[in-house]
Structure formats: C-alpha cells, structure tokens
Amino acid sequence: MVDEKILLAILMTTSIGAVAGYLGTLMLSKRMSLVGGPLGHLTLPGITIALLYGFDVSIGAFIMLTLAIILIWLFEKRTKLPLETLTAIVFTSSVAVAFLYLPDEEVEQALIGDISQLTLITTTLSVLLSIAVFFLVKKIYKKMVFITFSEDIAKSEKINIDKYNLIYLIAVALVIGLGIRIVGSLLTAAIVAIPAATSRNLSINLKQYAYGGAIAGGLAGLLGIVIFQHFSISAGPAVIISSTGLFLFSTVFKRT
Amino acid sequence: MENNHLALRVKNLTVELNNQKIIEDLSFEVKKGETLVVLGPNGAGKTTLLRALLGIIPYKGEVIWSVKNTSYLPPNELMQRKEILPLTVEDFYSLKEIGKEKIFQSLKSVGLEESLFKKRIANLSTGQFQRLGIAWSLVDNPDTLLFDEPTSGIDIGGTETIYSLLHEFWEKQKLTIILVTHDLSVVWEHADNVICLNKTGLCYGTPSVALTTENLKQLYGVGVKYYKHKRDG
Numbered sequence: 202m203v204d205e206k207i208l209l210a211i212l213m214t215t216s217i218g219a220v221a222g223y224l225g226t227l228m229l230s231k232r233m234s235l236v237g238g239p240l241g242h243l244t245l246p247g248i249t250i251a252l253l254y255g256f257d258v259s260i261g262a263f264i265m266l267t268l269a270i271i272l273i274w275l276f277e278k279r280t281k282l283p284l285e286t287l288t289a290i291v292f293t294s295s296v297a298v299a300f301l302y303l304p305d306e307e308v309e310q311a312l313i314g315d316i317s318q319l320t321l322i323t324t325t326l327s328v329l330l331s332i333a334v335f336f337l338v339k340k341i342y343k344k345m346v347f348i349t350f351s352e353d354i355a356k357s358e359k360i361n362i363d364k365y366n367l368i369y370l371i372a373v374a375l376v377i378g379l380g381i382r383i384v385g386s387l388l389t390a391a392i393v394a395i396p397a398a399t400s401r402n403l404s405i406n407l408k409q410y411a412y413g414g415a416i417a418g419g420l421a422g423l424l425g426i427v428i429f430q431h432f433s434i435s436a437g438p439a440v441i442i443s444s445t446g447l448f449l450f451s452t453v454f455k456r457t
Numbered sequence: 458m459e460n461n462h463l464a465l466r467v468k469n470l471t472v473e474l475n476n477q478k479i480i481e482d483l484s485f486e487v488k489k490g491e492t493l494v495v496l497g498p499n500g501a502g503k504t505t506l507l508r509a510l511l512g513i514i515p516y517k518g519e520v521i522w523s524v525k526n527t528s529y530l531p532p533n534e535l536m537q538r539k540e541i542l543p544l545t546v547e548d549f550y551s552l553k554e555i556g557k558e559k560i561f562q563s564l565k566s567v568g569l570e571e572s573l574f575k576k577r578i579a580n581l582s583t584g585q586f587q588r589l590g591i592a593w594s595l596v597d598n599p600d601t602l603l604f605d606e607p608t609s610g611i612d613i614g615g616t617e618t619i620y621s622l623l624h625e626f627w628e629k630q631k632l633t634i635i636l637v638t639h640d641l642s643v644v645w646e647h648a649d650n651v652i653c654l655n656k657t658g659l660c661y662g663t664p665s666v667a668l669t670t671e672n673l674k675q676l677y678g679v680g681v682k683y684y685k686h687k688r689d690g
Binding site for chain 2: 230343346347349350351353354356357358401404405406407408409410
C-alpha cells in the first residue's frame with residue numbers, strides 16, 4: 202500500500218515538476234521567475250476553502266487565481282497603479298484572509314503541500330493536465346521566445362502578442378495550480394525558477410535549455426519523493442531541496 | 458493607392474504617447490526602391506515614427522503601405538538582449554522558421570562563416586552580430602527594410618561595413634529602405650530623400666535640397682557645421 206502511494210507521488214511530482222521546469226525556462230527569460238511566489242500565495246484562500254469543504258486543493262487554487270487576476274485587472278483599470286503594486290496588495294490580503302479561516306492542523310499542508318492523500322484519480326488527472334500544459338507551452342514556445350527577444354520585431358512580423366501572452370499566462374496559472382499540490386502555496390516560485398536556472402547553466406542552445414528545464418524539474422520531483430520516503434521530510438521541501446542540489450551541481454559544470 | 462510606384466504614403470501622421478505629442482502632422486512618401494533617411498536629434502521622435510509606420514503603436518492620420526513584406530531591425534535592442542537566452546545562430550533563425558540551407562546562404566551573404574551556425578549569439582563579436590542582424594532581417598526577402606540607428610555604438614570601420622552591406626542589398630534586391638540615424642554623412646552617401654524630424658517635419662526632399670544650413674540649424678540648434686559630401690558637390 203505504501204509503495205503504491207509512493208509510486209503515485211513519483212508520477213505526480215515528476216510530471217508537475219517537469220512541466221513547471223519547462224515553463225520556468227520561459228518565465229526566466231521574461232524575468233518572471235519570482236511571479237510564481239505571489240501567484241502561489243494568492244491561491245491560499247482557495248486552498249483553505251478546499252480544505253474546509255473537502256474538495257481538491259487545485260480546484261480551489263484555480264478558482265482563486267482566476268478571481269485574483271480579474272480583481273487585479275479591475276483595480277488596474279480603476280487606479281492605473283502598477284500591476285506589481287496591485288499584485289502585492291491582492292496577494293498579501295489573500296494570505297491574511299486565508300489565515301483567518303485556515304484551521305491550525307491544515308496550515309502545513311496549505312503552505313508546503315501534502316502528498317499523503319493522493320488517489321489514483323487525482324494523480325492521473327494531475328499527470329494528464331501536466332502533459333496537456335506541456336504541449337500547450339511547446340506550441341507557443343518559439344513565438345514566446347521571439348516576443349521576449351524583441352516585442353517590436355515580433356509585432357512587425359504580425360505575431361499576435363496578446364494571444365500568445367494570454368495562453369502563456371493561462372499556462373502559468375495552471376502550473377501554479379498544479380504546483381501547490383506538491384510544494385504548497387509558499388514554495389511555488391521554486392518549482393519554476395530553480396530547474397530553469399539549472400538548465401540555463403548547463404545548456405548551450407535553446408532546445409537544451411527548454412528540455413533541460415523539464416528534465417531538471419522532473420528529476421527534482423523524483424529525487425524529492427525518494428528523500429521524502431527515506432528521511433521522513435515533507436515532500437514539498439524535499440522536492441525543492443533536491444532542485445537546489447541540482448542547481449548547485451550545475452554551477453560547478455556551468456557551460457558558456 | 459493610385460501611384461503604384463509608391464511603397465508608402467504617410468499623411469498628417471500624429472502620434473501621442475502619455476498625453477504628449479511625439480510626432481505632429483507629418484506627411485511624406487517613399488517610392489519603391491528608394492532610401493529614405495529620417496534625420497533628427499535625440500528624442501526627435503525617429504524611433505516612434507518607425508514604430509507608428511509598422512503599426513506597433515497607435516497613431517492618427519494615414520499610413521498606407523503598398524508593399525506587403527516589411528522587415529524591422531532595431532540593432533541596439535537586439536544587442537542588449539542577446540544574452541537573455543542561450544540562443545545559437547541556428548536558434549536565432551529558427552524564430553523565423555528558416556531552414557538550414559537558407560541559413561547558410563544568409564550567413565554567406567553578409568560574409569559570415571557557416572561554422573558560426575552552432576555558435577551562441579552572445580559569443581559573437583559586435584561586428585559579427587551586426588552582420589547577423591542584417592542577414593536575419595533580410596532572410597525572408599522583404600520588400601522594405603526599416604532600420605533604426607544601425608551603427609550607434611560601433612566604431613568607424615564597423616559603421617562602414619554596415620552601410621556598404623546595406624547598399625549591396627539595396628542594389629541587389631531593389632529594397633526600399635527607411636533608415637533612422639542622426640549621422641549626416643550617411644544622408645549624403647546613401648539617401649535618395651531625407652526627412653528632418655523634430656516632432657514635426659522640418660524639411661523633406663533630396664539631401665541637396667533639404668539639408669540647407671538654415672534647416673540644419675533649425676533641426677539641431679546653433680553650432681552644427683554644414684557638411685556636404687563631395688558626390689553632391
């Protein structure tokens with residue numbers, strides 16, 4: 202029984218870690234790695250409601266992310282304040298509101314994730330959704346690189362920037378929503394930022410960089426569960442520590 | 458457009474950004490195969506003009522293109538961003554979905570070695586990167602090239618190379634070129650027509666007609682030496 206749980210955990214963390222690492226390479230090039238943090242925190246009220254009413258935390262996270270993005274968009278229209286300021290207001294308020302209702306015994310699960318309640322269905326759905334997001338990101342990858350490299354040239358080449366940015370942001374929201382399953386709302390920035398940085402150190406071309414992010418993320422997921430099993434460390438932090446280990450390794454073997 | 462020899466007609470173009478008029482009531486035409494130089498001091502609205510012509514930013518007035526395939530190259534912007542991703546020369550071309558054979562031809566056309574194919578663009582010298590930029594912008598055979606300050610930050614030798622390459626392509630491909638610069642010598646050497654821009658169009662026409670001492674004084678303020686190339690003397 203324990204082995205089956207571990208197998209499910211490996212499947213889930215590896216697939217979510219891989220897609221997060223893959224998307225993370227785009228986020229790194231757009232200097233958006235840290236965005237994973239506030240977005241993760243934004244999900245906290247959704248996770249709280251999910252835990253209180255017994256439904257899946259990712260569903261709670263997705264609902265909260267959608268609401269928060271609409272709220273930020275409305276505030277921006279109304280106030281013209283910078284997006285980062287409004288994001289800071291909404292995400293800190295979200296954390297504060299969540300802690301008003303979050304039961305003490307659920308705090309750890311909400312903040313750093315919990316894989317002990319995995320079922321075959323939730324794992325299968327997570328893996329399938331990760332694969333779908335992977336192919337979605339793969340489809341827009343080259344165009345997003347072009348847009349990142351020069352938005353003006355991309356526009357002059359008639360690339361529909363708004364469309365690609367929207368798909369990219371949807372992918373970010375989906376990955377954060379999936380990521381909180383393994384690392385909770387506190388550590389989501391790490392699953393997109395660290396594998397991408399590792400890959401950046403070791404890659405010499407775009408293909409290696411993109412797929413290197415997926416490999417580093419997936420490997421961190423796998424190693425994290427192995428550490429979780431052998432050393433009784435929570436899975437979320439174990440995944441991040443594994444990822445950090447891979448990053449440190451990459452700094453030694455950095456290629457230019 | 459009734460004149461099929463025209464590549465572009467601009468009528469009463471006004472661009473306003475953040476409630477500030479950057480370009481006001483500018484009108485001009487560019488013939489097919491012409492090299493038009495947009496001349497003006499820093500902050501005159503030269504880059505804004507190119508961005509408006511390409512439809513990247515909103516504007517009032519008319520911008521009518523009668524050529525389909527335009528290519529835009531802001532080399533400085535590319536230079537600043539060449540390290541944000543581990544792009545090889547091959548990757549750089551793949552953004553335009555260009556195949557290997559065409560890449561080799563393109564590199565050759567600007568005097569770059571095929572062996573640079575797998576090299577990271579961040580590791581190219583400034584001169585190599587400038588050449589690559591030109592080759593890359595022309596690889597899908599545009600009719601018109603919009604080129605923004607191609608030589609700022611490059612030494613005299615590099616500048617010469619860039620302009621002679623551009624001139625070569627202009628002759629070979631019958632390109633229409635719209636070139637932004639504040640380098641007066643480029644105007645005398647390469648321009649068919651010139652626009653002096655400082656928010657509004659202060660002069661427009663062939664260099665010998667448009668670039669009078671009076672117009673240059675108005676464009677740059679007092680103290681600008683009038684330099685006329687011997688070709689036009």
